[in-house]
Amino acid sequence: MRPIQVEVTEVEREGDGIATIRWDREFDVSAGEFGMFWVHGVDEVPMSYSYSDGITVRAVGDATEAMMDLEPGDLLGVRGPYGSTFDVPEEEVVVVGGGTGMAPVAMLTEEAAAAGADVTTLIGAASADEVVFRDRLSEVADVRVATEDGSMGFEGLVTELLDDVVDEKGEPSEAAACGPEPMMAAVLDRFSGRREDVQCSLERYMKCGFGVCGSCCIDDSGSPVCRDGPVYRGTKLDNGEFGVYHRDAAARKEYF
Ligand SMILES: Cc1cc2nc3c(=O)[nH]c(=O)nc-3n(C[C@H](O)[C@H](O)[C@H](O)COP(=O)(O)OP(=O)(O)OC[C@H]3O[C@@H](n4cnc5c(N)ncnc54)[C@H](O)[C@@H]3O)c2cc1C
Ligand code: FES
Structure with a gap:
């Protein structure tokens, strides 16, 4: 193309x-x-x-x-x-984004709010300098910020903020995440009995972008992330490489 x-x-x-x-x-x-x-x-x-x-x-x-x-x-x-799209929740969702992983989940926040969902969006960043879309999303969602150095919002990891939000609001009916893979793996662990209710957007090394070259396939399923993903339900990520490693341009494993 x-x-x-x-x-x-x-x-x-x-x-x-x-x-x-x-x-x-x-x-x-x-x-x-x-x-x-x-x-x-x-x-x-x-x-x-x-x-x-x-x-x-x-x-x-x-x-x-x-x-x-x-x-x-x-x-x-x-x-x-x-690639695949997020299924847009229509009732309730907690959206978790880390760094530029906020890009797709910012659109999801707006789409879910437009569909009538009660949306809580957690923005994670190393420091206040890297927090994106706070003002944009505050118009449609309950936005909370976590920074690792405490320079804005909650001090700590966005997954720790997620624990606090679940304690405060109760378990959401759905969750969605995009960001560093260990962060997404922690979100999935948080809802481990309900993996079908969690959507995660993955990054893998991509060349063709439409399922032909094989450079983005994940173990054990062999699923091409560019075609079947990047958004997967947690039930599709319960074994193999998710949260453990990815591959570089030469298909060598790089561990997270
Ligand atoms: C589906 C998808 C969505 C993405 N969305 C965003 C986004 O919204 N914002 C953003 O800043 N980044 C995003 N990325 C990551 C972005 O593609 C890489 O940061 C970029 O390719 C780096 O290229 P570079 O030449 O600047 O750096 P390089 O020095 O070439 O690479 C730096 C690192 O980026 C990764 N990378 C390099 N080339 C590719 C490639 N062709 N495919 C995948 N990863 C690569 C590798 O891990 C590499 O170690 C996304 C990646 C994927 C797969
Ligand atoms: S990038 Fe070529 S198969 Fe996914």
């Missing part, structure tokens, strides 16, 4: 090394879907949509650092949208 070109309209600094890039047309995308974004002359990388016309990027290497330098008028190649 050939990329289409979009023209960057805005690059908004969200925090330390994090920016939201918006472009000149809206796509028909739902929470959880991702695109393959081609930074001309650098690389093509997967990114979840944080808006129907935008992505939210953390600078970690060549492509993402080049994205930070984009300016209005620059072109970006896009293939997709690809």
Whole structure:
């Protein structure tokens, strides 16, 4: 599939090394879907949509650092949208996001609120500089923040904040998470008897983005994350590599 070109309209600094890039047309995308974004002359990388016309990027290497330098008028190649979507809860959901894992769950927060659900969204970050979408989501959800250094909100891990919120509000009928995989594994453990009620969005090394090359397949099922995921129900993640390891570009295991 050939990329289409979009023209960057805005690059908004969200925090330390994090920016939201918006472009000149809206796509028909739902929470959880991702695109393959081609930074001309650098690389093509997967990114979840944080808006129907935008992505939210953390600078970690060549492509993402080049994205930070984009300016209005620059072109970006896009293939997709690809992958599975979050099922949108209509009654009650606790949404847990860590770092730029907030991108897809920000859309989910808005979609669930629009469907009439009572939404509590927990934003986890290392420090206040890395907290994204607090104001945006406060309009539609009960938003709580956890920072590891205590510079904003609850001091500690977002999963510890989740424990407090469950003590306060009771067990939610559904939960959804995106962020560092040990964090998502902890969320799944918290609801271990109810794995079907938890949705998690995974990151794996992606090349084709649509189920052909095999670079993103997970053990033991062999499921291609780009096609069957990135969003899975917890029942699909109960053995094999989830929370334990992922594979690099050369398919070598990297343990979390
Ligand atoms: C479905 C999906 C959604 C994602 N959504 C976001 C998002 O919303 N915001 C965000 O900041 N990041 C997101 N990522 C991660 C993002 O793709 C990587 O940070 C990016 O590819 C790094 O590329 P780089 O050239 O800057 O860094 P590199 O130096 O090339 O790589 C740094 C690290 O990024 C990962 N990575 C590199 N290339 C890829 C690739 N082709 N596929 C998957 N991982 C790769 C590897 O773990 C690598 O060790 C997502 C990844 C996936 C799979
Ligand atoms: S990226 Fe090629 S099969 Fe998933």
